[in-house]
Amino acid sequence: MAKKKIKIIVAKPGLDGHDRGAKLLCRIFAEAGMEVVYTGLRQTPEMIAEAALQEDADVVGLSSLSGVHNYFFPKVVKVLEEKEISDVLIVGGGIIPAEDIPELKKAGVAEIFGPGTRTDKIVQFIQENVAG
Amino acid sequence: MITTEDLTKQVLAGSPRALARVITWVENSDPRAAKCLEELHPHMGHALILGLTGSPGAGKSSLTDQITHHFRKRDKTVGIVAVDPSSPFTGGALLGDRIRMNRHAGDPGVFIRSMATRGFLGGLAQTTDNVVKAMDASGKDIVIVETVGVGQDEIDIMRIADTICLILAPGYGDIIQSMKAGVMEIADIYVINKSDHAGADQLYTEVNSRILQDTQIKKSPWTPPVVKTVATEKRGIDDLVEAIGSHQCQLKESGAILEKRRERIRQQTFQMIHFALFQLMEKELAQNGRLERLVDAIIERKENPYRAMREIVDEFIHTPAAR
Numbered sequence: 001m002a003k004k005k006i007k008i009i010v011a012k013p014g015l016d017g018h019d020r021g022a023k024l025l026c027r028i029f030a031e032a033g034m035e036v037v038y039t040g041l042r043q044t045p046e047m048i049a050e051a052a053l054q055e056d057a058d059v060v061g062l063s064s065l066s067g068v069h070n071y072f073f074p075k076v077v078k079v080l081e082e083k084e085i086s087d088v089l090i091v092g093g094g095i096i097p098a099e100d101i102p103e104l105k106k107a108g109v110a111e112i113f114g115p116g117t118r119t120d121k122i123v124q125f126i127q128e129n130v131a132g
Numbered sequence: 133m134i135t136t137e138d139l140t141k142q143v144l145a146g147s148p149r150a151l152a153r154v155i156t157w158v159e160n161s162d163p164r165a166a167k168c169l170e171e172l173h174p175h176m177g178h179a180l181i182l183g184l185t186g187s188p189g190a191g192k193s194s195l196t197d198q199i200t201h202h203f204r205k206r207d208k209t210v211g212i213v214a215v216d217p218s219s220p221f222t223g224g225a226l227l228g229d230r231i232r233m234n235r236h237a238g239d240p241g242v243f244i245r246s247m248a249t250r251g252f253l254g255g256l257a258q259t260t261d262n263v264v265k266a267m268d269a270s271g272k273d274i275v276i277v278e279t280v281g282v283g284q285d286e287i288d289i290m291r292i293a294d295t296i297c298l299i300l301a302p303g304y305g306d307i308i309q310s311m312k313a314g315v316m317e318i319a320d321i322y323v324i325n326k327s328d329h330a331g332a333d334q335l336y337t338e339v340n341s342r343i344l345q346d347t348q349i350k351k352s353p354w355t356p357p358v359v360k361t362v363a364t365e366k367r368g369i370d371d372l373v374e375a376i377g378s379h380q381c382q383l384k385e386s387g388a389i390l391e392k393r394r395e396r397i398r399q400q401t402f403q404m405i406h407f408a409l410f411q412l413m414e415k416e417l418a419q420n421g422r423l424e425r426l427v428d429a430i431i432e433r434k435e436n437p438y439r440a441m442r443e444i445v446d447e448f449i450h451t452p453a454a455r
């Protein structure tokens with residue numbers, strides 16, 4: 001049997017209308033051999049969790065540029081928990097101040113990738129941390 | 133660890149989480165998938181299976197969204213299987229259909245699953261058929277299958293769907309010409325989407341004259357209607373759904389549906405046997421390095437593949453099934 005494919009949901013919670021970065025990440029993940037579901041702009045935590053559930057995703061990647069991460073990222077974790085989905089790796093990226101990171105991690109986000117993170121590091125982190 | 137039996141029960145009870153997991157197993161050809169499908173089998177065969185195929189970007193996902201909306205207003209539950217191609221180079225895939233269907237998020241009557249083709253070339257993934265069956269068994273009234281954007285001969289959808297809508301849109305050069313074979317022949321309903329664009333009328337005329345030709349060439353109990361739509365403005369959706377209904381009626385009244393299903397079961401059963409044997413053989417030949425030795429011998433022309441094939445098949449057939 002072939003090695004299991006990693007399935008990742010890429011979502012942009014919040015209201016800002018820029019998803020060039022998120023779309024680029026989608027391509028990078030696909031180039032790395034993953035199956036990438038892009039859910040688009042302006043996603044609520046409920047919508048993201050629902051997509052993760054139906055797609056049986058291994059990873060949820062959240063991107064935020066507009067400063068909503070402190071509210072949205074933990075909320076996504078919480079809604080996933082409410083749906084009893086505990087085996088999904090949640091990662092975040094975008095414009096996120098370093099001082100916010102510890103709180104986000106405590107809330108259940110596995111890793112935060114700030115601006116300028118090398119994309120191969122992101123890919124590597126995901127590949128190494130997806131539950132076998 | 134959850135047992136397949138428990139999971140099957142949950143699927144039958146309508147748990148989306150359980151359905152999602154079974155689908156993953158099916159996609160990965162996990163041995164547990166076979167168990168689940170076996171247990172689900174008595175519950176399959178109730179859903180109307182609708183296929184949407186057509187050129188890339190013609191509006192398949194947008195129409196899937198509209199059709200879903202239509203059925204939801206009538207309290208029918210809908211499963212959606214949206215297929216996009218895997219890269220033959222990286223094995224990765226961008227699954228972008230869901231983005232057009234976001235408004236159904238949060239509706240428990242809609243279950244959307246994106247799938248990558250994983251190297252399969254017929255416009256679907258190899259396991260799409262079984263994914264559809266799992267959704268069917270889970271109690272969905274309608275299962276909509278969106279194929280990858282197709283060109284000519286990606287017609288595997290005909291092995292799955294009861295009614296096939298071929299989605300065309302103006303602005304892709306000479307569509308009829310480029311689709312002369314294959315895809316044009318499997319349509320039960322032609323949809324001219326993006327009717328708000330220039331060229332839609334001409335395309336409509338072309339498709340109609342092609343259908344007229346078809347009726348002159350061969351007699352058929354069903355003449356495909358041509359429906360104009362604008363998916364983004366919800367125009368023509370009622371006509372489209374009505375056409376789907378008429379096709380369903382025709383299938384049922386003529387008994388063609390039974391014939392169709394029979395043929396499908398015949399093909400699928402044979403294919404499953406074929407695939408299982410193939411896997412056994414592959415494992416067996418790879419295991420003891422025999423295949424590589426054989427390849428060496430063929431390269432050196434000490435052996436020929438025709439004779440070797442006969443020998444291997446003979447040998448395989450005469451070994452006890454206990455293997």
Ligand SMILES: Nc1nc2c(ncn2[C@@H]2O[C@H](COP(=O)(O)OP(=O)(O)OP(=O)(O)O)[C@@H](O)[C@H]2O)c(=O)[nH]1
Binds near residue numbers: 193361362
């Ligand atoms: N003007 C106009 N645009 C449309 C219509 N239907 C869809 N679109 C747009 O066409 C683009 C492609 O639509 P999709 O529904 O994603 O097409 P698709 O056939 O699913 O595309 P693939 O899955 O990539 O092959 C989107 O930007 C839609 O908003 C229509 O009737 N009129």
Ligand SMILES: [Mg+2]
Binds near residue numbers: 192194229278
């Ligand atoms: Mg699509």
